[in-house]
Amino acid sequence: MLRASERAVREGSSIEEAIVTLSMKIGSPALDPLADRYMEAKRHVLQWLYEHKTTSIKEVHNALYRMLREKYQLPSKLTQDCYRDAIAVYKGWLKSPKRGRFPILKNVSLWLTPKASYTVNFNAMTARILGQEVKIIGYPRNLIKYKDFQVKEARLVKREDRWYLNVTMKKQILIEKEVKGIVAVDINMDLITLGNNKQVIEVPTRLDDAAHFKKLAANLQKKHPRRWKENRRILNRTKGFHKKARNIVQDFARKAGKQVVEEAKRLNADYIVLEDLNRMITRVKNLKKGYRDRLYLMQYKRVQYWIEWQAKKNGLNVVYVNPAYSSTTCPHCGAKMAESGYRTLKCERCGYEDNRDHIAVFNLYGRGSLTLSTAPQMRDVAPNQWGEPSSF
Ligand SMILES: [Zn+2]
Known part of the structure; x- marks a missing residue:
């Protein structure tokens, strides 16, 4: 009792x-x-x-x-x-x-x-x-x-x-643990970009393949606006296309999760930094209601899920950080960056210029390092006190 x-x-x-x-x-x-x-x-x-x-x-x-x-x-x-x-x-x-x-x-x-x-x-x-x-x-x-x-x-x-x-x-x-290394992951429609402060790896997504099948389903329904629900053959084909789209996303997410964790291990990282999904959802809410956007949200959630699953399996940790402005803030000086070309941005203050996805990875990396290094502020409640207090 x-x-x-x-x-x-x-x-x-x-x-x-x-x-x-x-x-x-x-x-x-x-x-x-x-x-x-x-x-x-x-x-x-x-x-x-x-x-x-x-x-x-x-x-x-x-x-x-x-x-x-x-x-x-x-x-x-x-x-x-x-x-x-x-x-x-x-x-x-x-x-x-x-x-x-x-x-x-x-x-x-x-x-x-x-x-x-x-x-x-x-x-x-x-x-x-x-x-x-x-x-x-x-x-x-x-x-x-x-x-x-x-x-x-x-x-x-x-x-x-x-x-x-x-x-x-x-x-x-x-729980004090030494951080060996950090890898940050940025997930967007076409690419998964991951890396640390030195190198970046890009993994193309299969969102367009999946969207292709969603489009085929939509076209079929459009072609038979009245009949498609009653006609078994058309209905089955429509369902088949949706299933195919879903399978592509799911299959990709599983493989991507594995690949990300393998790359993280190769880069000697024991921490993987991901974008906070809750904040992400508010961002995705602003997307158009198209099927590609809905697929994107699904892909995003799935990829995160499999990264976390693989991380756990391989003894790596996952940290979530706020992704706000991570692709438009200068990773070197913190100033706002301006578009300078197709998917590239340039810092108005220090002149640093890079690809949008790389900028996101560098910023997520920086935020992850900060999260992990500000933990020592908690040192006054460190585990050595835990369990052996002096008196009441
Ligand atoms: Zn700058």
């Missing part, structure tokens, strides 16, 4: 997040009526979610917040935690593959937000929960190890008349 379960979440760089759940036995907080009302409210929300088939916190808030507060007399923050809690239960049920009986919530379990609903004082070994001060009676022996962790949300649980407070705690730690 009183255990500390640890798990480290890889963040793709050498900074990792340690998360720990501390389970502590506490004195009875005299919160039975409130806890019962919370559980009633949670069941209410759970039923509502089931009937409305939603997991949207906004929808729940708009529909139920006022009612829950009045009917169940819960504090504001606890009301919100109550429906977040119910949504988590509902999602868990939706996700479970067997999806047995709908959960009926027998045990008392409350979600608590730090400060708003609870605080812990490890010096005095007390906790303040929804206005009630209680003693911490039992705790994991290695509690001291987590002294400097950040206190996150907790769960107040009652089991057979005994109360427990399960507190989630987090800390960012730096």
Whole structure:
């Protein structure tokens, strides 16, 4: 029962997040009526979610917040935690593959937000929960190890008349690893460009081949505007073209992933720098709605996926950086570059001129190096402190 379960979440760089759940036995907080009302409210929300088939916190808030507060007399923050809690239960049920009986919530379990609903004082070994001060009676022996962790949300649980407070705690730690070398990868429609600050390798994509088949499918549909859905032969051919396009992209992505990691190894790199996909999506959103653009997004995601897969397989790390302006900023002086020819740009300040894709790779390389070298700012929370704190 009183255990500390640890798990480290890889963040793709050498900074990792340690998360720990501390389970502590506490004195009875005299919160039975409130806890019962919370559980009633949670069941209410759970039923509502089931009937409305939603997991949207906004929808729940708009529909139920006022009612829950009045009917169940819960504090504001606890009301919100109550429906977040119910949504988590509902999602868990939706996700479970067997999806047995709908959960009926027998045990008392409350979600608590730090400060708003609870605080812990490890010096005095007390906790303040929804206005009630209680003693911490039992705790994991290695509690001291987590002294400097950040206190996150907790769960107040009652089991057979005994109360427990399960507190989630987090800390960012730096797992020091020496960086041998970095390779940055720029993916665009026609080319995958990768390299470090000295050399660049280009891998042509097969996007045009794939787009060709998409075009054949579109032409076929255009040629038979009414019949194509009913005519089995035309339908099959259309499907065949789409499949062919998809296969080309998928096949290419797999091979490209392998090739990129092989090149990275050849260049003695142990870190691969990729563009942050989330930022990429906002960029791709601005693209036209054509099938070539949609294929591009698919190609992009697939290539990243296979690079990461191959990297993991070969013991290399992947770091994501913000790609904004990476192909128009001067990698030498940071000034804005202006177009000087077909796919070439020139720096207005220092005169450096290069191909757009190479510029992107140099900038991504620089951003990757910066990300990895700014990690030492975290050295005051380095692993040597981790595990051997002096005292409370
Ligand atoms: Zn410049």
